[in-house]
Amino acid sequence: MNLYSIKGLIKEYGVEDSKVRALKEINLSIPSGKFIVVLGASGSGKSTLLNMLGCMDRPTSGTILFENQDITSYHKRQMTKFRKSTIGFVFQSYNLLPDLNAVENVEFSTEMVGLSRQEAVRALELVGLSDRMTHFPAELSGGEQQRVSIARAIAKRPKVLLCDEPTGALDFQTGIMVLEVLKQIHKEQGTSILFITHSQEIAKIADMVIRLRSGEIISVTENSNPLAPSEVEW
Numbered sequence: 001m002n003l004y005s006i007k008g009l010i011k012e013y014g015v016e017d018s019k020v021r022a023l024k025e026i027n028l029s030i031p032s033g034k035f036i037v038v039l040g041a042s043g044s045g046k047s048t049l050l051n052m053l054g055c056m057d058r059p060t061s062g063t064i065l066f067e068n069q070d071i072t073s074y075h076k077r078q079m080t081k082f083r084k085s086t087i088g089f090v091f092q093s094y095n096l097l098p099d100l101n102a103v104e105n106v107e108f109s110t111e112m113v114g115l116s117r118q119e120a121v122r123a124l125e126l127v128g129l130s131d132r133m134t135h136f137p138a139e140l141s142g143g144e145q146q147r148v149s150i151a152r153a154i155a156k157r158p159k160v161l162l163c164d165e166p167t168g169a170l171d172f173q174t175g176i177m178v179l180e181v182l183k184q185i186h187k188e189q190g191t192s193i194l195f196i197t198h199s200q201e202i203a204k205i206a207d208m209v210i211r212l213r214s215g216e217i218i219s220v221t222e223n224s225n226p227l228a229p230s231e232v233e234w
């Protein structure tokens, strides 16, 4: 069974003269358990695609099956439930709450799905922040804040982690560290990861690369020999 099966997916923004077709009839099967990179230039439709996969937004037409369930037919409440139970999101901006420390930031989302503090602690350990639990966002570096946001996303052990350019605001070394953390989560938790980037170099760490151009998929390639993040050059 595929993780996602996408058929005839179209997404348009705006109306009439100002209409933009961000995705132009995409057909795609995404296997589960992979580290997948969605590669494309700015404006190619990467975030739009990720938002549909995460049930953050609905397509104009077409269907997306998640493990054979049509998530495009969901009502708003079902969309919210699906996001909470199944998806972890990581964005370029960390979106941490400034008045909560690291573990409280993670707990803020684990509590919503009924998990204990222990799960929050475990997630922070997994991203290598055991010694930063009680630090506030302002006391953490950019890379550390991003790792807190990854811990927040993975604490509930989502089936899928959707990452929208999470290294976009980080310097080279810090970006590598974040990629290493994601690779480790993929390995240890078996989480399916979809990682958006415009970097051809980062794409080399993926099991599978989906290339987008102007709202169309121009290639899907499997990589039998993914690089370790430490082998990537920026």
Ligand SMILES: Nc1ncnc2c1ncn2[C@@H]1O[C@H](COP(=O)(O)OP(=O)(O)O)[C@@H](O)[C@H]1O
Binding pocket: 013, 014, 020, 021, 022, 040, 041, 042, 043, 044, 045, 046, 047, 048, 049
């Ligand atoms: N909310 C929106 N309203 C109108 N146009 C949008 C909106 N979001 C994205 N677009 C347009 O859709 C296209 C794809 O955008 P996006 O998915 O953000 O691309 P990427 O993430 O690859 O940079 C772009 O032309 C963008 O301007």
Ligand SMILES: [Mg+2]
Binding pocket: 046, 047, 048, 164
């Ligand atoms: Mg984007």
